[in-house]
Structures are given as structure tokens and as C-alpha cells.
Amino acid sequence: MTVAHNLQLNGATVTVFGRHIHALRKWFPGVEVRPPLEPATAQTALGDFSLVLALHPTLDLTGTHPRVVLLDHLCRSGSQEPMARRLFDFCRDELNLPVTQNINGLTAPADLQHRKHASRVIIHPTASTTDKCWLKSRYVNLAQRLRHNGFDPHFVVAPEERAEWLDVLREGLNLPAFDTLEDVAASVYESGWFIGNDSGIGHLASNLDIPTLSLFMRRGIARTWRPGWGGGQILIGSSFIPGAHLKERFWKYALTVGRVERAFARLRHATGQVSAQAAPAVTAPAFVRETV
Numbered sequence: 001m002t003v004a005h006n007l008q009l010n011g012a013t014v015t016v017f018g019r020h021i022h023a024l025r026k027w028f029p030g031v032e033v034r035p036p037l038e039p040a041t042a043q044t045a046l047g048d049f050s051l052v053l054a055l056h057p058t059l060d061l062t063g064t065h066p067r068v069v070l071l072d073h074l075c076r077s078g079s080q081e082p083m084a085r086r087l088f089d090f091c092r093d094e095l096n097l098p099v100t101q102n103i104n105g106l107t108a109p110a111d112l113q114h115r116k117h118a119s120r121v122i123i124h125p126t127a128s129t130t131d132k133c134w135l136k137s138r139y140v141n142l143a144q145r146l147r148h149n150g151f152d153p154h155f156v157v158a159p160e161e162r163a164e165w166l167d168v169l170r171e172g173l174n175l176p177a178f179d180t181l182e183d184v185a186a187s188v189y190e191s192g193w194f195i196g197n198d199s200g201i202g203h204l205a206s207n208l209d210i211p212t213l214s215l216f217m218r219r220g221i222a223r224t225w226r227p228g229w230g231g232g233q234i235l236i237g238s239s240f241i242p243g244a245h246l247k248e249r250f251w252k253y254a255l256t257v258g259r260v261e262r263a264f265a266r267l268r269h270a271t272g273q274v275s276a277q278a279a280p281a282v283t284a285p286a287f288v289r290e291t292v
Contacts, residue, residue, distance in 0.1 A: 001104035002084065003053060003071070004031060006091040009099050015049070020200065023181035028105050075224060084203075084228030106207050108189045115210065116190040119276040120152045122205065124196030126161050132198045134215050134237070134252050134260075136165075141257045142195070143173050146264075150276035154191070156184060156201065192273075195264060198225055206230045211271045213264050217251040218244065233267045235260060 001021065008014045008031065015032045025033035036059075037045055043064040046052055052061060052068045055075075061068045074086045081089070088102040108114070125139040143153035154174040157165050168175050178184045185204060188194065194205035194212040198221065206212045206227030216222035218238045226234045237255035238247035268274050 001028065001031075001106065002087040002102070003091055003095075005103060005105040006088070006097055006100050007095075009101060010097045017045070020181060024106075024185060026109065026182065027107055027185065029107055031105065077224075080223060082226045082228030083224055104207065108208065109186075112186055112189050114189060114208075115192050117152065118192040118273075119150060120154055120191040121146055121193040121195060122188050122191045122201075122210075123153050123155050124157075124194070124199055124201045125155060125165070126157050127197040127199040131248055132217060134197060134255060138255075138257050138260075140168055140171060140173070142260055143168070144171065145257065145261055147173070151193075152276075154187070156187070192276075193264075193267075195260070198222070203227050203229070206232055211267055213260070213267050215255065215260065218247040220244075231267075231271050233263055233270070235263045 001016065004014045004016050015034060016028075017034050017037050019036045021028070022033050022035050025031075034045075039059060042059065042061065046061075046065045049065070050067065052065045053071060054061065054068065055071045057070055057072065071087075071090065074083065074090060077086060079086055079089075085102065088100060091097050092100045121143075123139060123143055125133065125136060127133050139155075143155070146153045152174070154176055155165055155168055156176070156178070159177070159179075162175070162177065165175055176187065178187070184201065185208070188201070188205050188210055189208045191210060194202065194210050196202045196205075196212075196214065198214060198216050202212055202214045206229040209230035211230065212227050212232035214222075214227055214232065214234045216226070216234055216236055219236050222234050222236060226232075235255070237251035241247045241250055241254055265274075
């Protein structure tokens with residue numbers, strides 16, 4: 001959406017296709033957002049456009065349009081910047097747009113209040129693949145410690161993942177049910193904090209200026225995919241494990257609850273809120289610090 005926002009800022013007529021973006025289309029005012037392309041109808045759907053940009057080749061666009069530009073080279077770049085910044089740099093340096101902004105236009109509805117529930121901590125314990133996920137038992141232990149310290153931890157999982165996490169209710173922890181991604185975004189926007197794996201919800205929280213603590217299996221992945229919007233910290237679970245294969249296999253066992261708890265304390269200190277009391281608005285420029 002950063003590329004779409006900057007193209008539109010420079011006078012282009014932009015249409016965005018995508019499942020998650022379509023679910024949040026009300027949060028991108030002024031942008032035409034459509035459901036994801038389907039292979040059988042992609043050529044017809046793209047026929048009226050002069051240029052097609054895609055971050056990943058998730059759909060084979062060969063033969064569907066004469067001008068298709070893939071941006072997946074940005075993911076493999078040697079840049080030390082996160083993807084959010086790389087997309088902005090692409091707009092400025094490769095598209096040579098005269099006016100650029102390092103934002104994507106995400107705007108919460110006016111009836112929501114930013115960080116209204118100052119002590120609420122959104123915990124997102126799942127991810128697109130299981131190798132990205134910290135241990136369930138440690139997430140539960142962390143939530144119990146947070147609750148003991150006056151915070152209000154809420155586990156957020158997808159509807160199809162909910163059955164696996166129902167047992168947290170027996171621990172007296174919160175597991176709200178959400179019907180839509182828009183409902184999730186609203187809850188995140190009104191929460192004080194976010195802790196979770198390398199996942200899209202972590203990027204959403206960061207994009208909404210919610211202080212985030214993101215857990216990564218190894219540094220190379222974190223360099224590219226760490227949230228790059230609001231204030232946040234990243235924690236590398238494999239810092240003392242040699243070799244990429246061993247890091248990816250054992251990081252979740254090496255990362256202790258105590259380390260995550262201490263990283264969360266550093267995040268609170270960095271944002272000016274040490275206790276679980278009323279949270280100040282986060283208006284400072286984005287920062288991301290790596291902790292080991």
C-alpha cells in the first residue's frame with residue numbers, strides 16, 4: 001500500500017487487489033480496493049490498466065498483461081532497512097516520484113480511540129508457518145506474568161486457529177472472537193501494546209502506532225521483515241545458536257519467558273510508560289531496536 005499511496009499522491013489512478021487489503025478497505029479512504037485476482041479472470045480484470053505492480057509472484061501473471069513489474073527483488077536486497085522503508089525508497093529512487101511519503105494511508109475510523117485500553121496487550125501467538133511461532137506454553141506463561149503485573153493480555157488468533165487456543169480460557173486469560181480482520185484491527189488500534197511472532201498482525205499493529213515487540217527466529221529475517229512503522233522492539237530468539245538451520249529449529253526453545261518479559265519492559269521504558277497505567281499517545285518517529 002505504500003507504493004499505491006505514493007503513486008496516487010503523484011496523480012496516478014490506482015486500484016489495489018488483495019484479500020487482506022480488501023478486508024480493510026474502509027481503512028484506506030480514497031483508494032479503490034478490490035478482492036484478490038483469480039487466475040481465470042485476471043486478464044479481463046487487468047485489461048484497463050497501463051501498469052501492473054506485484055510484490056510477490058503469488059499469481060502467475062504471465063500473459064495477463066503486457067507490463068507486469070515484480071517487486072520481489074526488494075525482499076532480497078542487501079539493504080539494512082525493513083520492507084516498509086524499502087518500498088518507500090523504491091517509490092523515490094526507482095519510480096522517481098517527485099512527491100513521496102513514508103506512509104501507506106492506513107487510517108482508523110473516527111469512532112475509535114487510539115490506545116484507549118492502555119493496559120491491554122494484544123498477544124498474537126501464531127504465524128503463517130509454525131517455524132515462526134514461539135512455544136505456546138511460554139506465551140501462556142508470559143500472559144500470566146503480564147496479568148500479575150497489572151496488564152490485560154488478550155490472545156488474538158484466526159477463527160480456524162481458535163480451537164487450538166481455547167484452553168487459555170481455563171487459565172482465566174482472554175481469547176476474544178473476531179468475525180473480520182477489520183474487527184481485529186479495531187481491537188489492536190485501541191490496545192496499549194502488541195507482542196507476537198513475525199506476522200502480518202505485527203505489521204498492522206506497528207502501522208497503527210501501537211508499540212510492538214516482535215519475536216524472530218534469526219537476525220537475517222528480522223532485518224527485512226521487522227515492523228517498520230511505529231515504535232517497537234525486535235527480539236532475536238536464536239542469538240546464541242550457531243548456523244541458520246539450528247537457529248530456525250531451536251530458537252523457540254532457546255527464547256525464555258524472562259527474556260521476552262525484559263524486552264517488553266525495555267519497550268515500555270522506551271515509549272515512556274513503565275507501568276500498566278494510562279498510555280501516552282505514540283507520536284514520535286518510528287524506531288526499531290534489536291535486543292538479544
